[in-house]
Structures are given as structure tokens and as C-alpha cells.
Amino acid sequence: MKDFLDTADLSPNLVTELLDSAERFLPLTTVPEATRTRWQGKHLVTLFSEASTRTRTSFELAAKRLGLKVVNIVVGMSSLAKGETLRDTILTLDAMQPDVVVVRHAVAGVPHFMARFSRAHVINAGDGEHEHPTQALLDAFTLRRHFGRLAGLQIAILGDIRHSRVARSNVRLLAMMGAHVRLGGPRTLRAPGIEQFAAGWPGTVCVADTLRAAIADADAVMVLRIQQERLDGAFFPSLGEYFTHFGLTRERLAWAKPEAIVLHPGPINREVEIASDVADGVQSVIQTQVTHGVAVRMALLEWLLSQ
Amino acid sequence: MKDFLDTADLSPNLVTELLDSAERFLPLTTVPEATRTRWQGKHLVTLFSEASTRTRTSFELAAKRLGLKVVNIVVGMSSLAKGETLRDTILTLDAMQPDVVVVRHAVAGVPHFMARFSRAHVINAGDGEHEHPTQALLDAFTLRRHFGRLAGLQIAILGDIRHSRVARSNVRLLAMMGAHVRLGGPRTLRAPGIEQFAAGWPGTVCVADTLRAAIADADAVMVLRIQQERLDGAFFPSLGEYFTHFGLTRERLAWAKPEAIVLHPGPINREVEIASDVADGVQSVIQTQVTHGVAVRMALLEWLLSQ
Amino acid sequence: MKDFLDTADLSPNLVTELLDSAERFLPLTTVPEATRTRWQGKHLVTLFSEASTRTRTSFELAAKRLGLKVVNIVVGMSSLAKGETLRDTILTLDAMQPDVVVVRHAVAGVPHFMARFSRAHVINAGDGEHEHPTQALLDAFTLRRHFGRLAGLQIAILGDIRHSRVARSNVRLLAMMGAHVRLGGPRTLRAPGIEQFAAGWPGTVCVADTLRAAIADADAVMVLRIQQERLDGAFFPSLGEYFTHFGLTRERLAWAKPEAIVLHPGPINREVEIASDVADGVQSVIQTQVTHGVAVRMALLEWLLSQ
Numbered sequence: 001m002k003d004f005l006d007t008a009d010l011s012p013n014l015v016t017e018l019l020d021s022a023e024r025f026l027p028l029t030t031v032p033e034a035t036r037t038r039w040q041g042k043h044l045v046t047l048f049s050e051a052s053t054r055t056r057t058s059f060e061l062a063a064k065r066l067g068l069k070v071v072n073i074v075v076g077m078s079s080l081a082k083g084e085t086l087r088d089t090i091l092t093l094d095a096m097q098p099d100v101v102v103v104r105h106a107v108a109g110v111p112h113f114m115a116r117f118s119r120a121h122v123i124n125a126g127d128g129e130h131e132h133p134t135q136a137l138l139d140a141f142t143l144r145r146h147f148g149r150l151a152g153l154q155i156a157i158l159g160d161i162r163h164s165r166v167a168r169s170n171v172r173l174l175a176m177m178g179a180h181v182r183l184g185g186p187r188t189l190r191a192p193g194i195e196q197f198a199a200g201w202p203g204t205v206c207v208a209d210t211l212r213a214a215i216a217d218a219d220a221v222m223v224l225r226i227q228q229e230r231l232d233g234a235f236f237p238s239l240g241e242y243f244t245h246f247g248l249t250r251e252r253l254a255w256a257k258p259e260a261i262v263l264h265p266g267p268i269n270r271e272v273e274i275a276s277d278v279a280d281g282v283q284s285v286i287q288t289q290v291t292h293g294v295a296v297r298m299a300l301l302e303w304l305l306s307q
Numbered sequence: 308m309k310d311f312l313d314t315a316d317l318s319p320n321l322v323t324e325l326l327d328s329a330e331r332f333l334p335l336t337t338v339p340e341a342t343r344t345r346w347q348g349k350h351l352v353t354l355f356s357e358a359s360t361r362t363r364t365s366f367e368l369a370a371k372r373l374g375l376k377v378v379n380i381v382v383g384m385s386s387l388a389k390g391e392t393l394r395d396t397i398l399t400l401d402a403m404q405p406d407v408v409v410v411r412h413a414v415a416g417v418p419h420f421m422a423r424f425s426r427a428h429v430i431n432a433g434d435g436e437h438e439h440p441t442q443a444l445l446d447a448f449t450l451r452r453h454f455g456r457l458a459g460l461q462i463a464i465l466g467d468i469r470h471s472r473v474a475r476s477n478v479r480l481l482a483m484m485g486a487h488v489r490l491g492g493p494r495t496l497r498a499p500g501i502e503q504f505a506a507g508w509p510g511t512v513c514v515a516d517t518l519r520a521a522i523a524d525a526d527a528v529m530v531l532r533i534q535q536e537r538l539d540g541a542f543f544p545s546l547g548e549y550f551t552h553f554g555l556t557r558e559r560l561a562w563a564k565p566e567a568i569v570l571h572p573g574p575i576n577r578e579v580e581i582a583s584d585v586a587d588g589v590q591s592v593i594q595t596q597v598t599h600g601v602a603v604r605m606a607l608l609e610w611l612l613s614q
Numbered sequence: 615m616k617d618f619l620d621t622a623d624l625s626p627n628l629v630t631e632l633l634d635s636a637e638r639f640l641p642l643t644t645v646p647e648a649t650r651t652r653w654q655g656k657h658l659v660t661l662f663s664e665a666s667t668r669t670r671t672s673f674e675l676a677a678k679r680l681g682l683k684v685v686n687i688v689v690g691m692s693s694l695a696k697g698e699t700l701r702d703t704i705l706t707l708d709a710m711q712p713d714v715v716v717v718r719h720a721v722a723g724v725p726h727f728m729a730r731f732s733r734a735h736v737i738n739a740g741d742g743e744h745e746h747p748t749q750a751l752l753d754a755f756t757l758r759r760h761f762g763r764l765a766g767l768q769i770a771i772l773g774d775i776r777h778s779r780v781a782r783s784n785v786r787l788l789a790m791m792g793a794h795v796r797l798g799g800p801r802t803l804r805a806p807g808i809e810q811f812a813a814g815w816p817g818t819v820c821v822a823d824t825l826r827a828a829i830a831d832a833d834a835v836m837v838l839r840i841q842q843e844r845l846d847g848a849f850f851p852s853l854g855e856y857f858t859h860f861g862l863t864r865e866r867l868a869w870a871k872p873e874a875i876v877l878h879p880g881p882i883n884r885e886v887e888i889a890s891d892v893a894d895g896v897q898s899v900i901q902t903q904v905t906h907g908v909a910v911r912m913a914l915l916e917w918l919l920s921q
Contacts, residue, residue, distance in 0.1 A: 028711040029655075036655065041336075041343065043368060053687050054706060061657060061710050064683040069371040073360050088574060092361060095597035096368050097335040267702060290709035348643075348650065350675060376678040380667050395881060399668060402904035403675050404642040 002307065003115040003122040004300055007133045007172040015177060019141050021299035028065065028294055035302075036067035042305060044068045044100040045093060047114075048125070049075035052104055054266060055125050055134075058290070059102045062297035071098070075105070086110065087117065094118040100304060103127070121304040129163050134300065135265050136169035138293040140177060142285055143220055145292070146261055151178030151202065156214045156256070158248060159224030159273055160189040160235075166265045167224060168194070175203035183207050184214025185224075185246055188235045211246060218256040222263040223248050226273045239272050249275045253283065261285045309614065310422040310429040311607055314440045314479040322484060326448050328606035335372065335601055342609075343374035349612060351375045351407040352400060354421075355432070356382035359411055361573060362432050362441075365597070366409045369604035378405070382412070393417065394424065401425040407611060410434070428611040436470050441607065442572050443476035445600040447484060449592055450527055452599070453568055458485030458509065463521045463563070465555060466531030466580050467496040467542075473572045474531060475501070482510035490514045491521025492531075492553055495542045518553060525563040529570040530555050533580045546579050556582045560590065568592045616921065617729040617736040618914055621747045621786040629791060633755050635913035642679065642908055649916075650681035656919060658682045658714040659707060661728075662739070663689035666718055668880060669739050669748075672904070673716045676911035685712070689719070700724065701731065708732040714918060717741070735918040743777050748914065749879050750783035752907040754791060756899055757834055759906070760875055765792030765816065770828045770870070772862060773838030773887055774803040774849070780879045781805070781838060789817035797821045798828025799838075799860055802849045825860060832870040836877040837862050840887045853886050863889045867897065875899045 001009060025031065044063045048056050056072070063070050075089070090113070093101065100121045103111040108128030115122040126132040144150050155174055161167045161183050168191075174181050175198035183194070183205065190207055198205040208214035215221055226242060253262065262274075262284045270276045279286060308316060332338065351370045355363050363379070370377050382396070397420070400408065407428045410418040415435030422429035433439040451457050462481055468474045468490050475498075481488050482505035490501070490512065497514055505512040515521035522528055533549060560569065569581075569591045577583045586593060615623060639645065658677045662670050670686070677684050689703070704727070707715065714735045717725040722742035729736040740746040758764050769788055775781045775797050782805075788795050789812035797808070797819065804821060812819040822828035829835055840856060867876065876888075876898045884890045893900060 029713070031655065033655070041338065041340070043371060045364070057659070057685055057687060057707070058710060060685050061712065064657060064685070071364055071367050071371070073364060085577065088577075091594055092573060092597050093364070095594040096365060096601050097598060098368065099336070266706060270699065270702075287705055287709040290706050291711060294710050348645065348647070350678060352671070378671055378674050378678070380671060392884065395884075398901055399880060399904050400671070402901040403672060403908050404905060405675070406643070 002304075003111075004133060004304060005112050005115055005122065005124045006131050007136055007169045007176070010133075010173065010176065012176055015137070015140065015173065018137060018296065018299050018303060019144055021303065022141055022292070022295040025065070025295040025298045026291075028291060031065050031298075036065070038067065039302075039305060040067040042068045042099040043071065044102065044301070045071045045073060045098040045120075046102045046125075047073045047075060047093065048104040049106055052126070055104060058293045059123075059125060059297055062294045063100075063301060065294070066298055066301055068100070068301070086113070090114045090117050094120060100301065121307070123300065123304070126165055128165065129168075130165055131169045132165040132265075133169050133173075134293070134297055135166050136173040137300070138289055138296040139170055139222065139263055139265075140173055141292045141296050142263065142289050143179070146285065147219060150174065153179040153219045154217060155179050155181050156184055156208075156218040156221045157181055157224065158184045158211070158214060158221065158246065160226055161185055161191045161194065161224070162189045163227060164224050167191070168197070170222065171205050172197040175201040175205055178202040181205045182214045182218070184211045186235065186242075211252065212255055215252060215255040218260055220261050220263060221248060221253060221256055223274045225265060225267065226269055228269070228272075239269075242273070243271055247271065247273055247275060248278050250278055250281070253278055263289055266290065309611075310418075311440060311611060312418050312422055312429065312431045313438050314443055314476045314483070317440075317480065317483065319483055322444070322447065322480065325444060325603065325606050325610060326451055328610065329448055329599070329602040332372075332602040332605045333598075335598060338372050338605075343372070345374065346608075346612060347374040349375045349406040350378065351409065351608070352378045352380060352405045352427075353409045353432075354380045354382060354400065355411040356413055359433070362411065365600045366430075366432060366604055369601045370407075370608060372601070373605055373608055375407070375608070393420070397421045397424050401427060407608065428614070430607065430611070433472055435472065436475075437472055438476045439472040439572075440476050440480075441600070441604055442473050443480040444607070445596055445603040446477055446529065446570055446572075447480055448599045448603050449570065449596050450486070453592065454526060457481065460486040460526045461524060462486050462488050463491055463515075463525040463528045464488055464531065465491045465518070465521060465528065465553065467533055468492055468498045468501065468531070469496045470534060471531050474498070475504070477529065478512050479504040482508040482512055485509040488512045489521045489525070491518045493542065518559065519562055522559060522562040525567055527568045527570060528555060528560060528563055530581045532572060532574065533576055535576070546576075549580070550578055554578065554580055554582060555585050557585055557588070560585055570596055573597065616918075617725075618747060618918060619725050619729060619736065619738045620745050621750055621783045621790070624747075624787065624790065626790055629751070629754065629787065632751060632910070632913050632917060633758055635917065636755055636906070636909040639679075639909040639912045640905075642905060645679050645912075650679070652681065653916075653919060654681040656682045656713040657685065658716065658915070659685045659687060659712040659734075660716045660739075661687045661689060661707065662718040663720055666740070669718060672907045673737075673739060673911055676908045677714075677915060679908070680912055680915055682714070682915070700727070704728045704731050708734060714915065735921070737914065737918070740779055742779065743782075744779050745783045746779040746879075747783050747787075748907070748911055749780050750787040751914070752903055752910040753784055753836065753877055753879075754787055755906045755910050756877060756903050757793070760899065761833060764788065767793040767833045768831060769793050769795050770798055770822075770832040770835045771795055771838065772798045772825065772828060772835065772860065774840055775799055775805045775808065775838070776803045777841060778838050782808070782811070784836065785819050786811040789815040789819055792816040795819045796828040796832070798825045800849065800856075825866065826869055829866060829869040832874055834875050834877060835862060835867060835870055837888045839879060839881065840883055842883070853883075856887070857885055861885065861887055861889060862892050864892055864895070867892055877903060880904065
């Protein structure tokens, strides 16, 4: 596999291999000299069309910890602004022969399009409302590290499922690894057909009728970010309304197993989709997810470069 | 020569030396460890006032492939915004003692001004409508690699000669190396006096009366980018009009030698100065130019640092 | 000491140790290979909310000269724009486990807040109108290199004392090291209570009644930058008025000792707070300060990483 674009391309064996490999990079500060020098001649380009410092920084630190050289390109500032087509931007970048390109784009499918034209390894760092596969990988890593396994876990995913690339990638990856996902949130923000993502995999996906049914006895509750730009009245009335009906509060978290953990891809909207005391509480692993994101991306980079 | 500012400063011997040296860097992915470690203690700053990801990325990758550390400065974001004079910006940057500064600026002469005040090696990465000497170097490299020589080649350069730094740099360099240049395009976009650039060199430059006269029997056709901001009616009526009268189509390319190649400095405007099927056709070496740009810039950096 | 936030945390011994250490890094171009490889596994993040290329570049070059890897984050482009709280940004960044974070922020206290939540070494690169401790360190380094000592020097600091973090940091550091500071400038821009900064230290601070009293027989005159956004009539009438009454001209500089030197933190406003012939004159050490800034920051980074 030349590229890392989509959870649909993964297999349980590959996911296990990547998660096992990521263990070697914790704690982050202990990468051996030999690993770092091994990749010193390799070059990674980040190509981000959306301002997303969080994910870009995670990839940049992962790459630099392995010794790769990194060049950052913000697409808004590039020749695209001069009217160049996306295909030409991609061909031009490819002609400079970087080894890896990490792409985030507001339009779904751009990383796949890039992968087709590029000799570099292309990593999808989030494409529109489609997929964010490294986020799913780091979430799986966080769950597996905490519970020692993924198979049989009950995972609630709450929020705007319809527009969430994080939800799409997680549903597929978790079902593949034998976990059971229940989706909760406003009816207007459901994603018809998402149950199909589990077809053929040991895990299951279901849409819960109520928030309580989604959370009940869950091992983990994953809260999605509410994109405030969606709050135009089309999907739900207001931020306050959302929190009242769907925000993860301590009371609602108590429906889950007592030892349940809380995940969020960040950045969080406090008192919108999650209460501050839950985000900062002992059950929250939100900061741990960020650390794991670097380790998982290091494992992915090593794996792609070793192909 | 401390700096690389202007094709007028070059000699045929130096051009040959740089082009020979660039051969060692192809394919780009094979820079030997020894080369990379040799330059590890050196620092390059890119100082770009215009958004030009393409050229900046090419220099950044070239420098990093040689092991140099790179710091990027976008002038619009810098102290210039606080009212600092250009001279003070330059003196400040120089006081931090980088080894190389790569400058792009909308005002002609800024790199020369910088070179005067700076102990660093200064490279002109494009100054206003004046010069873009590394572009001319990579074009010459592409032509020489393809034809095995530069002397005696017939090169058509088409488009907005008047405002093009690429045209200026290419005319001088090609004439110096013994190639013959014919300039074609709208009468309103000719550059009076450009023939003087060939004075004293074995090559020649002429302004063709018609597009056909420029292209006829050419070994290579170099198409310049139309700056869409010029399309205000002052120079020619519209994009569509331009393509109709001056765009490089397959029909017009057929006027050249059958084995002629097509160059473009990028980014291209499809169906403005060049037809898509020509840009993507078998005669096009546009992507190859980009690859060569990195190699040529590596050769230039090594040469400056070895002074 | 995990962090470098405030001149109030320093001691004369530590200042002397840092300044001694910085001597090893001059000239900047001679960092031994052993130093550079020692820090190759360390990662520094710059987190700047204000456009300040000068200071960011200085830190970036200092870090790279030591072999650290650098990731730049512009806060305006980050998740803060998506409504993330500052604390969450900090926690997220900390979870990626950089070794050093260099922070500049328009709000006083942000670096201190960050240091509290972060395991990384945090360096204050300027927080609002509060402190800019590495500037004070490089000014002290410049003075000590020139005069061979700090104790007993008479230093005039001129300009907008009230809003200047540079003044605050310098007053404290200079008094700590036994230098005597006289503050001059418009009455409306004095900083009531700043004399307290010298309490307990061998040096003294006084507010001079007139510009002449501040400059008279000084060993060094440090001119502060006038923030043009303050020139709204609230503090003084106009730029021209300011220069007439408070600008450092050759005539006024003649009040100081003949061998006095002139400092400025940059970027300078010519003919506002300083005359061009003074800024460019033989007594000016403004460019030297910039060079020293890199050396001092290298010393600071080494010291923090060696803790």
C-alpha cells in the first residue's frame, strides 16, 4: 500500500501492526538515534488548505522525531490563488519528488486524487466530510492501550455524525477491530447508511434512539466537535439548546460504565458538546489522545517509508 | 562571486559548471550522506514578499536535500508591516548571520540592494519584472539535457515579454550559451531594447513579426505565463481573445520541428496561454522543469557555499 | 528553574552564567559539531500571536544552530480561531511533548500561564506590556561585552516607558547587575512605581526630570521603539512633535559621555524616536544587539535543556 487514504483500505492485521509499532514511540521523548538517522534523507511536505495547526503540528513533530525534513505549504497562499488547477499543483509538487505528502483539504477525495498522480506516499489528514483515518487510528490506539483490547468494547459516538469525517473513520475502524459502536445525537445530524460501514466486520454499528441508549453501559464515550458554522438554525436551534439536549455532562456520563473513558478529537467547545468538568475530569483521555496521535503518525510514517 | 543576482553577471564557463554540477543531483532522491552532512552547519533564510509557494518550496527542498537548515520569512508578516525600512530589515537579518538568503520581491533591484548590505550569499528568486536567474538556469538545464547542447538551438519565447522577468533572464542566458531566441506575442507586450541582451554573445535574439515566424522550425517553444492582473484591457481585450490569437495550440505547435519540446515556468493558465492538450502532451517537459529546478538550485547552493 | 519567564526570577549569578555561556557562541558561524549533535533529538515550538519575525527568527536560528528541530505555530491561524480556549491550546501543545516552547503573546502573563500547565521549558518572548526577558539579557550582554562590566554603568532609557516590556525587563536586570538607570521621555509615558524594580539590588533607577538629565554623562543610551498605534493624541500630539522634543539626535547624544553607545531593541522608527544619523552612526550598536540576541538565546536554550 503506497498511500494512507481511507480506513476502507485497512485490514485488522495492518491496524494491529501499526498500533503495535506505535507502542515503540512512547514516551515520545525516547526515539533512539538510530531511528532518527535512518530517515534523515527523507522529505515530507504538508499541504493543508484549512487552518489546522493541531493536526499539522502533530504530523510535523512525528516526522521530525524520525529525522525527516519537513516543508509546510498552506494551499491558500500557493499558486492555487493564482488560478492554478489542483491537478497542476499536485503534479508540480510531485515533480519536486518529496517522499511523503500529508494532505488536508476541505474537498472530499482530494488526497485520493493526489495519490493517483503522485509518486510520493500520500497521507489523508482529513478530507472534507469524508475521512480522517489517522484520527481513527489514534483513537483505536488510545482505546486499546486503556482496555488492552478493542474487540467487544462498547463505544458511544455522540454529536454531528452527518458531517463528521472523524465519525466515519472511527465507525469503520472500530467495527473492523470488533468493537460495537452506538451513535447518538440529534436526528437531523444522523448519517443515513453509515451502518453499512460495519458490513463484513466482527463489530457492529447502530443508531441509538436516545442519547441515554447510546451511552448506557458504554466502555468509552467519544464526543464529536460541533462545527459552529453549522449552527445556522438548519440543524438545531442554538449552542445552548445543543448543550441542554446533547452535551456530555457528568450526569449523562454516569449512564456509561463507571470506568468508562471520554474521548474527543479536539479542539473542544466547552459547554457546547461537552461540559468542562467532564473534559477535565479523571475519565477524560483527551490530552492522552494528542500524545498518542504523534506516536501513531510516527508508526505510520515508518511503515510507509519501509514499503 | 558572492551572490547570484543577475544573468548579466554570469559567464558561459560558470553556466556550464553549474549545469554540469546539477547533473550529479539527479535523480533527486539519491543525494549521498556525505554531501548532506557537509552543509549541516549552514543556514538559509527565504525572504519572500510575494506568495510564491512553487519557487520557495523548490529552494527549501534543494537546501534541505543538502542538509542546510531553513528559516522562512514572509515579508508581509514581518517588521516591514510595522514601518521598518527595507534596509533595516536587511541589516537585521544580516546581523543574525545566515549563510544564504533567497529573496523574492515585487520591486526590481531588492536582491541587489540586499546583497550590497549583507555578508550572506544572496540569491535572486525573482525581482519584479527584472530577472529570475535560477529559472533561466533550470530552463537551460532542461534544454541541454534534452538536446545535449544549447549552442545553435532555436528557441521561441511566447507571450508577455514586456513584463516577464523569466523572458529577460532566459534571453540573456540563452544568447550567452549560443542559442537563438525568437520572441512572439502581442505587439503591445513587446519589450523594446531586449535585443541588446544578446550583444557580445554568440546567440541572437529577434522579435518575430508573427506568431508563426517565432515558432517556425523551433527546437523548443517556451510559453510565458499571462499575469491575469494585466488583463484590464490595456494590453489585450480578454483571456479568450488572447488564446484565440496567441495561445499555444497543437496546430501552432506543429509549426515547430516535429521533435520540439514545450516549456513553461508555471503555474500555467490552461486555455489562456497554452492549450491543455499541449501542456499535458508528449512534447511538454513542464513537470521535468520543476524537478530540474531543485537540482539546479542544489548546484547553485553548493557552488555559493564553496566560494 | 524550568522556565524563563521573568527577570524577577533571575539572580546575578545566573545572569553572569548565561552571559559567560553566550560568549562561546560568537562568532555565530562557529558552533562546533559536537554541540549541534548533542541537541539533535530535541524539539522547540514557537507560538507567536503577534507578527514578530525578528524575535521569532532569532529564536529559530538560535535553536537550529544548536541542532534542535523547530516547529512554528502562528496562533492567529490555529485552533484559537475555532474558539478553543488558550488553556486548551496549551494543553494540546504540551501533550505533543515538545522540549521547549517559546511564546509571544499580546496578553501579559500568557507565558506564565503556559508554564504552569506545560512540562516543556517555556520561554517568554514578550508578553503584552509586561516583560521581554531575553531582550534584557541580550542588552546586558551587549553592554558587558563593550564595557567589560555592568556594575556602575550609567544607562539612559528613553521613550515610552509606560507601555514598554523592554524597559521593564531592562530596569530590573540592569539594577540587579549593579547598573544605574535613568528614565527619560514624555511625562505622560512614565511608569509609576517602576523604581521599585531596583529594590534590594545594588543598582538604582530614577526618573529624570528632563531628557538632558537622563542622558547627561551616560555610558549608554537605550532608545525604546514608539508604538505608532499609541500616537492617537492621548499621549503626545504627533510623530513630528515627538521627534522634536524627545528624539535622540546627535546634539542630544553629545550630552552623554563621548564614548557612549546607543542601543535600540528594533525595529527602529527613523526620525521618530531616533535620528537616522544616530542609528547608523559609529556609536550605534543596534546591529550588534541582533547578533548578540542569537548567541544569548543559544546560551539560554542550552542552559534550560541541561537542567
